[in-house]
Amino acid sequence: MFTVALGATGCGSEEPDLVNGKNLYAESCQRCHALERAGGGANVGPDLDEAFAYAREDGLGEQTVEGVVLSQIGNVRRNSTMPEDLVTGDDARDVAAYVAEVAGEPGEDIGALAEAGAKVSSKPIVAKSGKLEIPADPSGALAFTSSRAQAKPGTVEVAMPNPASVQHNIALRDEGGQLMQEGEVVGEGGTSMFTAMLKPGTFTYVCTVPGHEEGGMKGELTVK
Ligand code: HEC
Numbered sequence: 001m002f003t004v005a006l007g008a009t010g011c012g013s014e015e016p017d018l019v020n021g022k023n024l025y026a027e028s029c030q031r032c033h034a035l036e037r038a039g040g041g042a043n044v045g046p047d048l049d050e051a052f053a054y055a056r057e058d059g060l061g062e063q064t065v066e067g068v069v070l071s072q073i074g075n076v077r078r079n080s081t082m083p084e085d086l087v088t089g090d091d092a093r094d095v096a097a098y099v100a101e102v103a104g105e106p107g108e109d110i111g112a113l114a115e116a117g118a119k120v121s122s123k124p125i126v127a128k129s130g131k132l133e134i135p136a137d138p139s140g141a142l143a144f145t146s147s148r149a150q151a152k153p154g155t156v157e158v159a160m161p162n163p164a165s166v167q168h169n170i171a172l173r174d175e176g177g178q179l180m181q182e183g184e185v186v187g188e189g190g191t192s193m194f195t196a197m198l199k200p201g202t203f204t205y206v207c208t209v210p211g212h213e214e215g216g217m218k219g220e221l222t223v224k
Contacts, residue, residue: 014090016066016090016093016094016096016097016098017090017094018094018097018098018101018112018113018116019112019113019115019116020091020094021094021095021096021097021098021099022038022098022109022113022116022117023116023117023139023140023141024087024091024094024095024098025038025095025098025099025117026038026039026117026118026139026140026141026142027139027140027141027164027165027166028086028087028095029041029086029095029099030042030141030142030215030216031044031142031209031210031211031212031214031215032044032045032081032082032211033045033046033047033048034047034048034049035047035048035049035099035102035103036049036102036106037102037105037107037108037109038098038102038117039117039118039141039143039216040215040216041142041214041215041216042211042212042214042215043214044081044211044214045081045082048099048103049103049104050104051103052065052068052099052100052103052104053103053104055068055104056104056105062097062100062101063100065096065099065100065103066093066096066097066099066100067096069095069096069099069100070092070093070096073085073086073087073092073095073096074088074092116139117139117141118137118139118141118142118143118216119137119139119145120137120143120144120145120146120147121145121146121147122146122147122148123146123148124146124148124149124150124222125145125146125148125149125150126149126150126151127149127150127151127152127156130154130155130156130157131156131157131159132149132151132156132157132158132159132221133159133160133161134146134149134158134159134160134170134205134219135160135161135162135163136160136161136162136163136164136166136168136207136217137164138163138164139164140164140165140166141164142207142211142212142215142216142217143216143217144160144170144205144207144217144218144219146219147218147219147220148219148220148221148222149205149219149220149221149222150221150222150223150224151198151221151222151223152223152224153198153199153200153223153224154197154198155195155196155197155198156195156196156198156223157193157194157195158170158172158181158183158193158194158195158196158205159183159191159192159193160183160186160191160192160193161190161191162186162187162188162189162190162191162192163188163189164188165187165188167185167186167187167209168185168186168192168207168209168212168217169182169183169184169185169186169192169207169208169209170183170192170193170194170205170206170207171183171194171205171206171207171208172194172196172203172204172205172206172221173203173204173205173206174201174203175201175202175203177204179208180196180203181194181195181196182194182208185208185209198223199223200223200224201223202220202221202222202223203220203221203222203223204218204219204220204221205218205219205220205221206218
């Protein structure tokens with residue numbers, strides 16, 4: 001039924017760079033697609049674990065999955081919300097190889113791959129003198145550098161320096177999920193910020209760029 005012969009990927013070319021593939025996945029794909037081993041993702045497009053689970057069951061190899069992903073990147077159907085050629089050349093091959101390596105495969109990334117993508121700390125960032133600084137992940141992954149923060153009640157200036165090439169902001173939701181405050185969206189080198197009067201409670205800080213919060217760019221702020 002599914003007969004694809006993919007010679008092209010193996011023609012004496014260098015081995016794909018899976019670490020580069022994972023980093024690019026975080027930067028270019030995670031805002032639309034879930035992939036568990038890459039740390040989840042949003043559901044604008046199909047869940048890639050589900051999309052390729054059938055291929056695993058049918059015993060189709062990584063080369064086949066890699067070919068399907070590569071052709072999707074280069075030939076998006078007309079009117080799709082997925083932008084064409086998000087990544088090209090060796091970068092496209094690396095992303096496809098990474099997806100082929102992990103899609104539908106339970107477990108966790110190991111070694112250098114575990115180091116790639118977002119490095120989110122669960123150690124809380126604590127506000128100092130009414131200032132709370134929560135940087136965006138430098139790799140371009142959909143994450144802040146920490147998933148937890150703490151502040152004392154009162155006026156708090158919240159700032160998110162953005163060292164990544166992906167646009168981000170920082171915003172705050174109350175316990176009911178309502179947006180309370182929102183900093184401006186900034187690119188590389190910019191700082192998104194807002195000042196809030198906080199009462200004791202638990203809040204969620206998020207990035208409101210479409211797909212980013214769903215892709216995992218959020219954390220919990222405890223005020224007490
Ligand atoms: C803006 C959202 C968006 C981004 C970003 C995006 N995609 Fe997609 N993708 C989609 C949508 C929507 C579909 C559903 C099919 C279609 O519309 O063509 C899709 C389909 C796919 C499929 C086919 C899945 C299937 O079930 O057959 C693959 C594979 C895929 N995308 C991989 C990627 C990769 C790899 C990246 C990053 C380089 C990426 N996508 C970035 C939205 C996106």
